[in-house]
Amino acid sequence: xxSLSRAIVAEWLGTALLLAAVVGSGIMAQRLAGGNSAxxxxxxxxxxxxxxxxxxxxxxxxxxxxxxxxxxxxxxxxGEFSWSAVAIYIVAQLAGAIAGVWAAHLxxxxxxxxxxxxxxxxxxxxxxxxxxxFGLLLTIVGCANRTPAAIPYAVGLYITSAYxxxxxxxxxxxxxxxxxxxxxxxxxxAPAGIPGFVAAQFAGAGLAAALAxxxxxxKVKPAGS
Numbered sequence: 001x002x003s004l005s006r007a008i009v010a011e012w013l014g015t016a017l018l019l020a021a022v023v024g025s026g027i028m029a030q031r032l033a034g035g036n037s038a039x040x041x042x043x044x045x046x047x048x049x050x051x052x053x054x055x056x057x058x059x060x061x062x063x064x065x066x067x068x069x070x071x072x073x074x075x076x077x078x079g080e081f082s083w084s085a086v087a088i089y090i091v092a093q094l095a096g097a098i099a100g101v102w103a104a105h106l107x108x109x110x111x112x113x114x115x116x117x118x119x120x121x122x123x124x125x126x127x128x129x130x131x132x133x134f135g136l137l138l139t140i141v142g143c144a145n146r147t148p149a150a151i152p153y154a155v156g157l158y159i160t161s162a163y164x165x166x167x168x169x170x171x172x173x174x175x176x177x178x179x180x181x182x183x184x185x186x187x188x189x190a191p192a193g194i195p196g197f198v199a200a201q202f203a204g205a206g207l208a209a210a211l212a213x214x215x216x217x218x219k220v221k222p223a224g225s
Contacts, residue, residue, distance in 0.1 A: 004085065007063035011089055012096035014059040015067040019100025019179050020107075021051040026186035027108045040186060041163065049160030056152035065152075068173040069093055070205035074137050077209045090175070097179035105183065116181050116188025120168060126196045128166035130204035135162065136172045137208030138215075145216040174198045 022044070029043035056065040064081070066072045069090040075081035105112050139158045143151045162170035171177045171189070177198055181191045189197065 004088075007085075008088060008092045010059040010063035011066060011092040012099070014055045014063070014065060015093045015096030015175055016100035016103065017055060018048075018051060018067055019097045019176065020103045021047050021100075022176065023101050023104035023180065023183050023185060023187050024107060027104060027110070030186040041169065044186060045160055045163040048163065049156040052159055053152045053156035056155060060152065063089075067093060067096075067175070068136075069175055070133050070173060070201045071137065071140065073202065074205040074209040077206065078141070078213065093175040094178060097175040098182060101179045101183050104185075110185070114182065114184045116184045116190050118184075118188045118190055119193065120189045121193045121196055125168045125193075126200040128168035129171060129197050129200035130207075132162045132166045132168065132170040132172040133201040133204035134208045135204075137205050138212060141208070141212040141216060168197070171197060172201060172204075174201050177201070 025047035026040075026044045029040040033040035033043060055067065059065045059067075064075075066075070066089060072081060072086055072089045072093070076083050076086050102112050104110075105114070136155070136158060139154050140151060143154045159170060159172070162172065171180070174197075177189060177194055180187050180189050181194055
């Protein structure tokens with residue numbers, strides 16, 4: 001049985017390290033890419049996908065490695081996570097995400113407190129976030145029902161791919177969205193864009209949870225069982 005206190009620390013620390021990787025790699029990419037936006041995005045994408053694999057492998061046994069309020073709520077909707085722990089998980093994720101952004105700022109000697117000026121809004125961006133989060137949840141639930149050991153790698157690969165096939169570069173995470181609004185760097189999003197992104201993310205997660213209940217109504221039994 002998981003210890004709730006350890007799970008909360010794992011969610012906080014894991015989300016902090018995720019945001020430090022997302023924002024820190026974005027700052028480094030922007031500095032080294034010489035104005036080439038495609039190269040900067042690639043350099044931001046690879047560390048994000050890689051760190052997700054590592055963090056899920058490390059913290060999965062402790063907290064489930066959600067690092068994402070949309071994942072936490074979707075799993076609660078599926079009856080796979082206790083509603084009594086949802087709020088505290090989300091608080092830990094938000095606090096960790098902000099701490100990770102601040103850590104990135106300190107590492108690169110930038111002002112700790114700042115707001116992004118990068119506008120990310122509009123129907124296309126919102127649709128992209130809904131699709132990104134929908135796909136993320138299906139990836140998690142599908143692997144959990146068939147090959148649980150593959151979840152870290154599947155999630156890392158999915159987000160790596162979604163950075164490029166979605167118009168929004170796949171935030172797919174309300175905690176990430178809020179925290180990235182506090183960084184006026186390559187990975188930032190202007191605070192005004194938060195409501196649309198977060199609404200689309202929870203909508204995508206809810207649709208995925210509903211579809212997954214039908215797609216995987218029964219877990220596949222191992223051959224010979």
